[in-house]
Amino acid sequence: MIIGLQIIALIFAxxxxxxxxxxxxxxxIGRSEIxxxxxxxxxxxxxxxxxxxxxxxxxxxxxxxxxxxxxxxxFILVISLVTSSYIRTKKLEKKLEEMVxxxxxxxxxx
Amino acid sequence: MxxxxxxPFRNEEKHIGLVVKGVMKYKLPVVLVDDGSTDNSESxxxxxxxxxxxxxxxxxxxxxxxxxKTGADYAISSGADAIIFMDGDNQHHPDDILKFIKPLExxxxxxxxxxxxxxxxxxxxxxxxxxxxxxxxxxxxxIYISDALCGYKALTKKAYEKVRWETTGYGVETEIxxxxxxxxxxxxxxxxxxxxxxxxxxxxxLDAVGIMGEIIKWRFTI
Numbered sequence: 001m002i003i004g005l006q007i008i009a010l011i012f013a014x015x016x017x018x019x020x021x022x023x024x025x026x027x028x029i030g031r032s033e034i035x036x037x038x039x040x041x042x043x044x045x046x047x048x049x050x051x052x053x054x055x056x057x058x059x060x061x062x063x064x065x066x067x068x069x070x071x072x073x074x075f076i077l078v079i080s081l082v083t084s085s086y087i088r089t090k091k092l093e094k095k096l097e098e099m100v101x102x103x104x105x106x107x108x109x110x
Numbered sequence: 111m112x113x114x115x116x117x118p119f120r121n122e123e124k125h126i127g128l129v130v131k132g133v134m135k136y137k138l139p140v141v142l143v144d145d146g147s148t149d150n151s152e153s154x155x156x157x158x159x160x161x162x163x164x165x166x167x168x169x170x171x172x173x174x175x176x177x178x179k180t181g182a183d184y185a186i187s188s189g190a191d192a193i194i195f196m197d198g199d200n201q202h203h204p205d206d207i208l209k210f211i212k213p214l215e216x217x218x219x220x221x222x223x224x225x226x227x228x229x230x231x232x233x234x235x236x237x238x239x240x241x242x243x244x245x246x247x248x249x250x251x252x253i254y255i256s257d258a259l260c261g262y263k264a265l266t267k268k269a270y271e272k273v274r275w276e277t278t279g280y281g282v283e284t285e286i287x288x289x290x291x292x293x294x295x296x297x298x299x300x301x302x303x304x305x306x307x308x309x310x311x312x313x314x315x316l317d318a319v320g321i322m323g324e325i326i327k328w329r330f331t332i
Contacts, residue, residue, distance in 0.1 A: 096170075097172055100169055100170055101179065101183075104166040104167055104168050107166075108184060109166075110163070110165075
């Protein structure tokens with residue numbers, strides 16, 4: 001039987017698939033990106049509906065409850081996404097700075 | 111010795127004309143760096159029509175550190191042997207330029223740092239913040255500069271090449287000191303006057319917290 005928490009998680013997962021599709025239609029993300037995001041959220045939906053599937057993984061990693069395993073996995077995912085997003089932003093900042101400074105030096109007004 | 115004056119500024123239509131007029135009498139090449147101004151600063155500069163002046167414009171605001179680096183790179187590529195940095199908000203007295211020129215020309219120092227005196231009107235919070243920054247820099251990099259956050263300073267070409275900074279924002283002043291400490295360059299401090307026209311501009315408490323974080327980062331990265 002699906003409980004309230006699962007319903008909320010399902011609504012969230014389906015909403016994320018909708019937003020991913022939306023960004024794809026707007027041309028903001030590519031085909032490979034939409035594919036990986038949809039796969040990721042589809043796996044999440046399966047796990048939300050059938051959490052017992054993770055029982056074996058949970059016992060392998062000595063985690064008592066499946067819910068705890070999902071929380072740990074969620075944390076790892078969020079931290080890695082934030083880190084990669086931070087590195088990308090820094091790279092973009094650097095490129096932008098170089099471009100603006102180069103342009104300023106090229107168009108010096110005397 | 112060919113000395114250039116580099117002045118970064120942003121939205122300083124009230125003061126930039128006065129700053130330019132003030133430095134003109136020394137007949138040194140002046141490099142102004144407009145860091146993404148959205149006001150009439152450029153037309154105020156044109157009104158003064160100074161000779162020996164070059165205006166560099168950042169299309170978007172990058173920060174004080176980036177503007178100083180653009181100006182310094184331009185000066186060095188134009189044959190500068192030393193660069194004097196001044197703020198564009200008219201808080202630094204142009205006549206103090208002489209205090210930088212003499213030690214630079216003596217060849218004894220790689221850098222000259224301006225030090226504002228508390229009696230010249232530095233707000234208490236800035237004075238305490240400066241002292242704290244000086245203390246931390248001494249602890250981490252073994253170099254004591256009494257006014258770590260003062261933007262009035264001079265670097266020789268050799269010093270600039272050794273301390274060329276990465277910071278784009280207000281952390282530039284402390285990064286220069288940190289790199290000076292690491293490179294063990296010779297420096298002198300000279301007293302300068304400062305007038306605060308606009309207390310809402312410049313380093314905020316949030317900037318200060320960010321700068322402290324950066325100092326800790328440089329301890330491990332420089």
